[in-house]
Amino acid sequence: MVIDAHGHYTTVPPGLRVFRALQISQMGRPVKSAINISDDEIRASLEKGQIRLLDERGIDVMLELIYRVCKLYPSRFVGVCSLPQSPGVSPGESAQELERCVKEFGFVGCNLNPDPSGGYWTGPPLGDEWWYPLYDTLQALDVPAMIHASATCNPAFHTTGSHYLNTDATAFLQLMESRVFRDFPKLRIVMPHGGGNVPYQAARYRALAIMNKWEPFDDFVKRIYFDTTVYNQDAMGLLIKVVGVDNIIFASEMLGGVNTTDPVTGKSFDDNRRFIDAIDWLTDEDRQKIFEGNARKAYPRLAVLARG
C-alpha cells in the first residue's frame, strides 16, 4: 500500500468559497450557517483531480483535511483536521475540536500552525509551556501533529515559497532547543516539505547542537517524522540520507504548492513517487517503511485501513 500523508483539498466546489467569503465578511460577529454543497459536487471536484492523479501515480490512500471527502471515499482519503488557532488564544482551546475530529469523525491527526499570527511570529515558540495543553491532548489521543504554516499576512513572505519553508526550519529549531520531547516522550511530530532546510543545513544544526549542548542532531532528528514533499532527485536522496528511512513518510502535497509541469521532464513536479522509486540504495523493506509502515507508526489510527 502507498499512503500519501500530505494532501490539500484545493479543488473545492464554488459553494465553499461562498461560505468562506461570508465568514470573513462577518468577522467579529460570526453567524452559524450551513455550507451548500452536494455530494455530487464533491465527487466531481475530486474525480478529475486528486483521485485521477492518485490512480495514475499508484497511490492508494491520502491523508486529507475534509470530513465529507473522507466519508464519500473512505478507502482513498483519511481526515486530518485543522485547529481553531488564533493569535493570543491558548492552544488548549483547540483541544476540544481536536478531540471531536478524532473521536466523532475518525480523523487520524491534526495540523498545528506554530505561527497563528501569519508571518509576524508574535506568539511563544513551540518549546514554551503555552503549547503544553495541546501536546497533552495529542499524546492522550495518540495522534500526531503536522507542523504546517497557514497563509502569511506579512508582505515580507511569499506564502508557499518562503513562509511554509521558513516555518518548517523555525519549528525544527524551536523544538531542538526545547525540552518538549523530554516532557512529552510519546508526542509525534511530522515536518512537511522535507524539513524546509534541515537536510541541506544538517551540518549547521549538528554544530549548533554541540555548541549549545542540546541533544545531538543525529539523535534529535529521529524524534520527528519528515514528509517527502521535495521535488527533485538530489533533494530526495539527501533527505532520506540525513533523516534515515525510519523517519521518512511519503507525501506529495497534491494539489498544493507545486501544481505545474516540469518542462524538462514533462511530468508534474508533485509526481514525486518516482524519485523514491529511482533511489537504488533503498531496499524493498525501506520502501515499505517510507510508503506505508512509517505512516502507520506516526498515525496509529490508520489501523482502520486494511493492510496491503
Place this chain on the structure above:
Amino acid sequence: MVIDAHGHYTTVPPGLRVFRALQISQMGRPVKSAINISDDEIRASLEKGQIRLLDERGIDVMLELIYRVCKLYPSRFVGVCSLPQSPGVSPGESAQELERCVKEFGFVGCNLNPDPSGGYWTGPPLGDEWWYPLYDTLQALDVPAMIHASATCNPAFHTTGSHYLNTDATAFLQLMESRVFRDFPKLRIVMPHGGGNVPYQAARYRALAIMNKWEPFDDFVKRIYFDTTVYNQDAMGLLIKVVGVDNIIFASEMLGGVNTTDPVTGKSFDDNRRFIDAIDWLTDEDRQKIFEGNARKAYPRLAVLARG
C-alpha cells in the same frame, strides 16, 4: 589565490565590548566617544584566531568588517562595511556611510540587512522601491551587497540557526518576484550560507517561477552569487550543482555560526575548503573561479590585491 568572502571579527578585544555596552546604555541620546583599543590588542585577537586558521587552511585573503584590522593586515583582510540601518529609516540614509567606507577606507562591499527590525519583518520587501536609493548607490560605486541578517529580537527565531537561514531564503524569493534586476541590471548580490534552503528546494522555486510567470529559476539564480558556507560534502555538491560554478564564491563564515569541532571528522565544521577540494567533477578552472575569480567579479575593488 584563495579568497574567503565571509568572515566575522568575533574575537574582538574587550575594549570594543565596553564601547558597545556604553552605546546601548545611551540609546536615544548618543554621545560620540573613542574606542580604546591598541593595535597590539587587535593583533593578539587575530593571530591566535583567524590568521592562524587562514594559514592552516591555505586561505590567503578574507573579506572582513573592520577597518583597523584591514589596515594592520592589508594582504590578509579586506573590509566590507555594515550600514546604519534602522526600522522605518529609508535605506537611502545608509548611502553616505557606504560611500565613506568605499571611497575613504577602501572597502569593497557592504552587508545589507533585509530585516532591520530583527525578526519582526516590519519593513518593505527588497523588491519595494523603498530600497532603490541604496541600490542606486551600490551600482554607482560598483560594489556588491551581501544580504545577511543581524541578531533577532524575536524569541521565535534562533539567530544563527533560524533567522540567518530564513532571511537568506526570504530575500531570495523577494528578489525573485520583484523587478529589481530589471531596474538595476548591474546590481550584484551575494547570498550567504549557501542560500539558506535554495539549492535543496530548487524544484519548488522552479515550479513557483512557472506558476507565477517569474523569470525561470535557472536563469534567475545566475543573477546572484552564493557563498559556500555550508559544512558537509553532500550540501556543498548540491549547492555547486544547482547554482553553477560561475556563481559560487568560497567563504567559511569564520569565526561565526559553526565554531566547533565535528566529533566524526575531528575537524572544525567551518574548515570547509576540503569539501570543495574533494569534489572530483570540478576542473582546475572551476576551482579557480570558486576560490578567486568569482570573488573578483562580484567585488571588482579587490583589484587592489595582487593576482596569484
